[in-house]
Amino acid sequence: MTDKQRLLIVGNGPVGHQFIESIVESGQSDQFDITVIGEEPRPAYDRVHLTAWFETREAASLNMVKDGFYGDNNITAMSNEKVTEIDRANKIATTDKGEKYAYDKLILSTGSFPFVPPVPGHDRKNCFVYRTIEDLEAITAAAKDAKVGAVVGGGLLGLEAAKAIKDLGLKTHVIEFAPRLMAVQVDEGGGALLRRKIEDLGVSVHTQKNTQQIIDGDDCVHKLQFADGAELETDILVFSAGIRPQDALARQSELDVGERGGIVINDNCQTSDPAIYAIGECALWGGRIYGLIAPGWDMARAAADHVLGGSEKTFTGADMSTKLKLMGVDVASIGDAHASTPGAKCYTFIDEKAEVYKKIVVTADGQHLLGAVLIGEANDYGTLLQFALNKIELPEHPESMILPALDGSAGVGLGVDALPDVAQICSCNNVSKGDLCAAVQGGAMTVGDLKACTKAATTCGGCTALVGQVLNAELTKMGVEVNTDLCEHFPYTRQEIYHLVRVGNIKSFAELLEKHGSGHGCEICKPTAGSILASCWNDYILEPQHASLQDTNDRYLANMQKNGTYSVVPRMAGGEVTPDGLIAVGQVAKKYNLYTKITGGQRVDLFGATLDQLPRIWEELISAGFESGHAYGKSLRTVKSCVGSTWCRYGVQDSVGKAIDLENRYKGLRSPHKLKMAVSGCTRECAEAQSKDVGVIATEKGWNLYLCGNGGMKPRHADLFASDIDTDTMVKYIDRFLMFYVRTADRLQRTSVWMENLEGGLDYLRKVIIDDSLGICADLEAEMQHVVNTYQCEWKTTVENPEKVKQFRSFVNADKGDKEIVFIQERGQIRPATDAEKITGDDLIAVA
Amino acid sequence: MSWTTVCSLDDIIPNTGVAALIDETQVAIFRVNDSVYALANKDPFSNANVLSRGIVCSVQGTLAVASPIYKQHFSLAAGKCLEDDGVSIACYEARTEGDSVQIRIAQ
Secondary structure: OOOOEEEEEEOOOHHHHHHHHHHHHOOOHHHEEEEEEOOOOOOOEOOOOHHHHHHHOOHHHHEOOOOOHHHHOOEEEEOOOOEEEEEOOOOEEEEOOOOEEEOOEEEEOOOEEEOOOOOOOOOOOOEEEOOOHHHHHHHHHHHOOOOEEEEEOOOHHHHHHHHHHHHOOOEEEEEOOOOOOOOOOOOHHHHHHHHHHHHHOOEEEEOOOOEEEEEEOOOOOEEEEEOOOOEEEEOEEEEOOOEEEOOHHHHHOOOOEOOOOOEEOOOOOEOOOOOEEEOHHHEEEOOEEOOOHHHHHHHHHHHHHHHOOOOOOOOOOOOOOEEEEEOOEEEEEEEOOOOOOOOOEEEEEEEOOOOEEEEEEEOOOOOOEEEEEEEOOOOOHHHHHHHHHOOOOOOOOHHHHOOOOOOOOOOOOOOHHHOOOOOEEEOOOOEEHHHHHHHHHOOOOOHHHHHHHHOOOOOOOOOHHHHHHHHHHHHHHOOOOOOOOOEOOEOOOHHHHHHHHHHOOOOOHHHHHHHHOOOOOOOOHHHHHHHHHHHHHOOOOOOHHHHOOOOHHHHOOOEEOOOOOEEEOEOOHHHOOOHHHHHHHHHHHHHOOOEEEEOOOOOEEEEEEOOOHHHHHHHHHHHOOOOEOOOOOOEEEEEEEOOOOOOOOOOOOOHHHHHHHHHHHHOOOEOOOOEEEEEEOOOOOOOOHHHOOEEEEEOOOOEEEEEOOEOOOOOEOOEEEEEEEOHHHHHHHHHHHHHHHHHHOOOOOOHHHHHHHOOOHHHHHHHHHOOOOOOOHHHHHHHHHHHHHOOOOHHHHHHOOHHHHHOOOOEOOEOOOOOOOEEEEEOOEEEEOOHHHHHHOOOOEEOO | OOOEEEEEHHHOOOOOEEEEEEOOEEEEEEEEOOEEEEEEOEEOOOOEEOHHHOEEEEEOOEEEEEOOOOOOEEEOOOOEEOOOOOOEOOEEEEEEEOOEEEEEOOO
């Protein structure tokens, strides 16, 4: 017989798991025998981001339980098993498998179940709810044979479900009983704008619809009949009409439950039986169910603290403010969004053009913020939430909190200094300003450090900007200078250096260093200056005054590989190449014995060229009609395309032709980082344009322009910037976009990160590029036109000049190659020999 | 061993390097203004003969070359790796005689 306390957790969802983690984190878990029983086939996963399952269709991506967590902490975890009975007198729980589990303390974290309205026909086939991974799998399977999907319920989860159905390629409807979407969080004005934005995305919204019955459809599987006589046909139906606490077990064991459900708990999360706790969506505190993750976690922490014998943490209600992105639309609701506090007054700002709605609710005396609704743009959420939660006095004109700053000045922000130490910065993980400051004093230097040691900003991410502000304020207070200098030689940012070069008409690094820098320069400032000089004046980059600035690859107009040889990429604009062109490339590769591979950008990469071979290889490629592909530059790489309307049965525009035009326009443009583009000929998006810095997708009416996407280590989908624009408008926007990026980005900053760091983000970018809010568009276009007009193939310039070709000698004093460059044959081609192979010496292929 | 003339000063663009072959030794020669420096051409981190193709830098006042492969710095005057005290590369005597660049490799 063990003398350890037996803890039995019933329900293995995010909240149940948080309870276990709190026990483990206390360091006292060895005093307990912990068992968790879940009825789902897998342990706790992240239900908040359930929709993200569609991105990978892998349950593992949502898993919340670290590998080895149960084993390392001696926790027994049962899946696919359901507790059906609790014998409170003897403290024994029985499961559907007939197993009996004795407990000292039992924690109910059974969550909730989706409410399905009892309309006739609700149990027909292809009727689903949206709660578990199994639900998503079933919806995905059913969608294969479906054309239309409908969601009953226009709340938060209903709109998530609608997005999922739309992404599965179905015509999508949302049916809501109330007069507006998200009726709980959003007021009428916000609801109207939200509806318009969601309809813009191609989702049909039907409000004030009371479903009476579901019968066989004429064209689809189902027909929904509404009380007002209207009908709607759909193949798939998803119910998302709210949640109900899963309290069946509590009722059966005669614990106190609320009139409308929910297990009644006290501030320690104990039920009417002190040995039984209830936490999360199954629990009723103060007559209220908390259907958000953060309050659930707070309850878990409070219950764990009480089980451990502490009395510090209690649950005394929670703030239900939320900020989220629904179908790409920012939606935020804070506190008293409906102005139901007596005497409350509202300020509302509506920008119909930009589709932004903002409302704040203030106290009768105008001193404090009670609530807010933000639709379309929610950058002020963090600030407003702090004003509301910490009862910070509002400025004299509270409307300034939501009005745009027309003079370009930063809007009224909230200095983080104004926040008390107890101010909660991250509500998901309950991290206060004081916690963050302590972590900074303990050595955290970056937002990443703070995330790792406090968990702040690791769940919904809504507080990331605020965490950054606390970090900078605290570092400044500690006397740590937040240094934005480019390097030790220039006390300026890249953006400042760009302006110094442009405005001062500076033409060389020597001049720049003399006027604005010190020392000799380094591998940071030299390539940066080289890139800026090229962006501005577009000289040949191997002119003597520029050659010493160029980074590894630019220096020899090729990509250096690990053994000091280079790869060579001829341009194939839009991925188009003639058979003769392909043969010529093949002949060059064969002659110089180069490893040949197709790149991700639809062209051919030739590896293993030595320095002295490069000019000879290019002479042959140029005479076959090729030009430099700039694969070595921080510059435009490729414009990928699908085959488009010329051949494809589905294409609506000539995507290859457009890709070639764009590639030829922007080739050679030097930029802060590499640039990738793509053009798709229809909405099927075979060119993957939404993963590029600039993505263009053909529509029946013109082009949709997407900006600031990228693949790589941290992929980001591009944002839809403008819809159905004609070719001239598209080129104009891209000219302005690229030059604005070249002007203002940091070195090695991709467009995605640049845009995320622009104050005001995409909306700001639209104002600059479409509305010309800074009055610089004419300049941007002229600057781009200069780059276009002065384009040269750097390799053509090089091979035509014997003095330049001399720079590619392997040795300045000997007409020989590097004997140490040796290859091995593999799969019919060469590859660099490893150090071990060089020693054994077998089958080595030498170039020199 | 005596001084070997490898090239003229004009063969090296200011603030860049060239590689030279002296007997079987690969030497990276750098020109900073009108001074010249010589190091081994082999980058010890990648074992590739590439240092002559690196960017010439000053790091807290020390002249150095940044390896084009993984960007470690080696001081031009002594061949010391600035990131890793335990690593250094061969450093050779270099001088200009009139217009000629000369290197001497000690035996």
